[in-house]
Amino acid sequence: MMKIRKLIIIMCAGLFLSGLVARTGYAQLSFQGTYRPRTELRDGYRLMRTDQTQPAFFTSQRTRLGLNYQGDQYRFHMAVQDVRTWGDVEQLKDHANLNVHEAWAAIDFSPDFTLKMGRQELVYDDQRLLGSVNWTQQARSHDAAVMQFNLSGTQFHIGGAYNQDAQNVLGNRYTLNNYKVLSYLWGHHNYGKFDISVLALSDGFQVGNQTNFRYTYGTFLTYGEKDWNVTGTAYLQNGDDASRRNIAAYMLAGSGTYNAGIISLTAGYDYLSGGSANDSNSSRKAFNTLYATNHKFYGNMDYFLNVPADTRGGGLQDLYLKSSAPLSDEVGTGIDVHHFALAQEIADPKNAGSTLSKSLGSEIDSHISYKFNDDVTLKGGYSVMFSSESLAHIQLKNDNLTQHWGWIMLSLTPSYKF
Numbered sequence: 339m340m341k342i343r344k345l346i347i348i349m350c351a352g353l354f355l356s357g358l359v360a361r362t363g364y365a366q367l368s369f370q371g372t373y374r375p376r377t378e379l380r381d382g383y384r385l386m387r388t389d390q391t392q393p394a395f396f397t398s399q400r401t402r403l404g405l406n407y408q409g410d411q412y413r414f415h416m417a418v419q420d421v422r423t424w425g426d427v428e429q430l431k432d433h434a435n436l437n438v439h440e441a442w443a444a445i446d447f448s449p450d451f452t453l454k455m456g457r458q459e460l461v462y463d464d465q466r467l468l469g470s471v472n473w474t475q476q477a478r479s480h481d482a483a484v485m486q487f488n489l490s491g492t493q494f495h496i497g498g499a500y501n502q503d504a505q506n507v508l509g510n511r512y513t514l515n516n517y518k519v520l521s522y523l524w525g526h527h528n529y530g531k532f533d534i535s536v537l538a539l540s541d542g543f544q545v546g547n548q549t550n551f552r553y554t555y556g557t558f559l560t561y562g563e564k565d566w567n568v569t570g571t572a573y574l575q576n577g578d579d580a581s582r583r584n585i586a587a588y589m590l591a592g593s594g595t596y597n598a599g600i601i602s603l604t605a606g607y608d609y610l611s612g613g614s615a616n617d618s619n620s621s622r623k624a625f626n627t628l629y630a631t632n633h634k635f636y637g638n639m640d641y642f643l644n645v646p647a648d649t650r651g652g653g654l655q656d657l658y659l660k661s662s663a664p665l666s667d668e669v670g671t672g673i674d675v676h677h678f679a680l681a682q683e684i685a686d687p688k689n690a691g692s693t694l695s696k697s698l699g700s701e702i703d704s705h706i707s708y709k710f711n712d713d714v715t716l717k718g719g720y721s722v723m724f725s726s727e728s729l730a731h732i733q734l735k736n737d738n739l740t741q742h743w744g745w746i747m748l749s750l751t752p753s754y755k756f
Contacts, residue, residue, distance in 0.1 A: 365407065365408060365409050365410070366406075366407070366408040366755065366756065367405075367406070367407050367408075367755070367756040368405075368406045368408075368753065368754065368755040368756065369403065369404065369405055369406075369753065369754050369755075370403075370404040370406070370751065370752070370753045371402065371403050371404070371750070371751065371752045371753070372400060372401070372402040372403075372404075372419075372749070372750070372751055373399075373400075373401055373748075373749075373750040374399065374400040374401075374402075374475070374747060374748070374749050374750070375397055375398070375399040375424075375747070375748055376397065376398050376399070376475070376745060376746070376747035376748075377395075377396070377397045377745065377746050377747075378394070378395070378396060378397075378398070378743070378744070378745045379393060379394070379395050379742075379743070379744045379745070380393060380394040380395075380743055381393035381394075381741070381742045381743065382639070382723060382725075382739070382740070382741025382742050382743060383639050383640065383721075383741070383743035384639065384640050384641065384643070385733065386725060386729065386730060386733050386735050386737070386738075386739070386741055387737075387739055387741060387742075388735055388736065388737040388739065389737055389739070396423055396424065396425075397423070397424040398421070398422070398423050398424070398475050399420075399421070399422055399423075399424065399475065400419060400420075400421050400475040400476075401419060401420045401421075402417055402418070402419035402420075402439065403417065403418055403419075404416070404417040404440070405417075411445065411446045411447075412443060412444060412445045412446060413443065413444040413446075414442075414443045414444075415440055415441070415442055415443075415444075415458075416438070416440065416441045416442075417438070417439045417440040417441075418436055418437070418438055418439065419436070419437060419439045419476075420435050420436050420437075421435070421437075421475045421476045422435055438457060439457070439476075439477060439479055440456075440457050440458055440459065440479055441456050441457045442454055442455060442456030442457060442458040443455055443456060449488075450487060450488040450489065451485070451486070451487055451488075452485075452486040453483070453484075453485055453486075454483070454484045454485075454486060455482075455483045455484075456481070456482075456483075457479050457480070457481050458479055458480060458482060458484070459477070459478065459479050459480075460479075460480050460482065460484075460497065460629070462495075462524055462535070462537060463526075463535050463537070463558040464558060464569070464571075464634075465630055465631040465634060466558065466571055466573070466591070466627070466630050466635075467537060467539060467554060467573070467627065467628045467629065467630050468522075468537075468539075468628070468629050468630070469629065469630050469631030469634070470631060471631050471633070472631070473631070473633040473634075474633075478629065480499055480520065480629075481499055481501065482497050482498060482499040482520065483497065483498055483499070484496070484497040484498075485497070491527065491528070492525060492526070492527045493524075493525065493526045493527070494523070494524070494525050495522075495523070495524040495525075496521075496522075496523055497520070497521065497522050497524075498519075498520060498521040498522075499517075499519070499520040499521075500518070500519055501514070501516055501517065501518055501519070501520075511544065511547075512544045513544075517541040517542060517543055518542050518543055518544045518549050519540075519541065519542035519549060519551075520539075520540070520541050520542075521539070521540050521541075522537065522538060522539040522540070523536075523537070523538045523539075524536070524537050525537075531561055531562055531563065532559075532560070532561050533559070533560045533561075534557065534558075534559055535557065535558040535559075536555075536556070536557050536558075537554075537555065537556065537557075537558070537573075538553075538554075538555040539553070539554045539555065539628065540552070540553050540554075540577075541554075541579075541628070543579050543580035544580075545580055550577070550578035550579055550580060550583075551577050551578060552575065552576075552577040552578060552579040552585060552626075553575065553576055553577040554573055554574070554575045554626075554628060555573065555574055556571070556572045556573030556574055556589075557570075557571070557572055557573075558570075558571050559571075565596060565597045565598070566594065566595060566596045566597065567594070567595050568592070568593065568594045568595075569591075569592065569593050569594075569606075570591070570592050571589070571590065571591040571592070572588070572589070572590050572591075573588060573589050573625070574587075574588050575587040575588065575589075575625055575626065579626070581621070582621050582622050583622065584619070584622050585622050585623075586622055586623055587610075587611045587622070587623050587624055587625035587626070588611050588625060589608070589609060589610045589611065589625045589627075590608075590609045591606065591607065591608040591609070592606060592607060593605065593606030593607075594606070600663060600664075601661060601662070601663040602661065602662045602663070603659070603660070603661050604658075604659070604660040604661075605658070605659050605660075606656075606657075606658055606660075607655070607656065607657050607658075608635065608636075608654070608655065608656040608658075609653075609654075609655055609681060610624075610625040610627070610645055610646075610653045610654040610655075610681060611623055611624065611625045611653045611681055612624045612625070612646060612649060612651055612652040612653020612654070612680060612681040612682045612684070613651050613652070613653075613682060613684070614652075614682035614683055614684065615682075615683055615684050615685040615693045620651050620652075620682075620684070621646070621651045623651075623653075623682075624645075624646035624649075624651040624652070624653055625645070625646065625653065626645065626646055627645045632644075632645065635656070636654065636656055636676070636678075637656075637674075637676045637678070637701040637703060637721070637723075638674070638701075638703040638705075638719065638721050638743075639701055639703070639721045639723050639741065639743050641678070641698075641701075641723065641729070642654055642656075642678070648732075649680055649681075649684075649698075649732065650684055650687065650732055651684065652680035652681060652682050652683070652684035652694075653680060653681025653682055654678065654679075654680065654681060655678065655679040655680070655681055655696070656676055656677075656678055657676070657677045657679075658674060658675060658676045658677070659674070659675050660672070660673075660674040660675075661673050661674070667709075668708055668709045668710070669706070669707070669708055669709075670706070670707045670709075671704075671705070671706045671707075672704070672705050672706075673702065673703070673704045673705075674701075674702070674703040674704075675700070675701070675702055675703075676700065676701045676702075676703075677697075677699075677700045678697075678698040678699055678700070678701070678729075679696040679697050679698055680694065680696040680697075680698060680728070681696075682696075683695065683696060686731055687731060687732065687734060688731045688734060689731075694728040694731055694732070695726070695727075695728050696728070697726045697728060698725070698726050698728055698729045698732075699723055699724050699725035699726045699729050700723070700724045701721060701722070701723045701724070702721065702722050703719065703721045704719060704720050704721070705717065705718065705719035706718055706719070713750060713751050713752050713753075714748075714749070714750050715748075715749045716746070716747075716748055716749075717746070717747045717748075717749065718744075718745060718746040718747070719744065719745055719746075720742075720743070720744045720745075721742070721743045721744075722740060722741065722742055722743075723740070723741035723742075724740055724741075725738060725739075725740075725741055726738070
């Protein structure tokens, strides 16, 4: 019943806005839908398989409906979605599963100043620190307010969030596994073929009756010509978080892409700092990638989604080569190769007094897509990880087998504009 009520409310809101469109010549109403079932065979995705484990096989699905209303000086957007695994609800049972992914309004106070408020995706630059995590069916959004400025061609965004898990009468204790406070400043300017972005972000975490603050700041640079471009990334991190104090970490990344017409090649290297076995407080030196879309960077098999936890604070090195080649206007293919290593040698969690070698293994990701039309695309991929003994010990596994993962996904994205 709850799901039906929500749908009725959404439909009524759409009818109300449709009436506004009819009365307001400049207004515009549009809808976007997403239907995205994905079938996966996991035999070493995220967690290493052993001789005793069995492969996982399932289909997950995202169904999302988005509504946009464009007025003269404001915009309204709402996106509701149902995310499920086929078979996760008993037949004839009514389980509410609809949730609000986005619900925000943007008010244009002037051509150069906009205030955007509500639940929204925060996506900046290449999504190194703030991303939508769109690969996951649920994706990520934040309850935040963002002021957007355009000053003589330079963009500035000032954003902030303050989380509570209830409408308290007294007190501000926050119990969920999220940040308590988020604030950031982002700036971007284009100098012809050269783009520069800077980001300074602070996130605070409830620890007892106090809030610990972590600070991350740095820059993202790009330079492009007709057939090639290069990027550079550098971030520093300090402060405290929920479990660490006196953080002193950093990350560096660089890549170059060359478009040879029928094939595009990208080579790059990422370095995320970590602590070594000899450090008395090694965790403080491990860089955390915050709210990034790590599926985009550190291999499709997601062994390093949660850095630094997935490397036990040892940091990460990623040397990679990515290629993409369209076979036609409808068919696209690509192969990515990664070699992963720890940034520092860390203590072996399975053998007291020993350290792990840095090499973690190599991963090969292949993918193919077929575009039926502008709204319908079929995608699929297969990945293999040749893991090392160090990665097995990090995951407390005795076996060191080759890991496999395959998937196929249909994406329907219809839209309609009034």
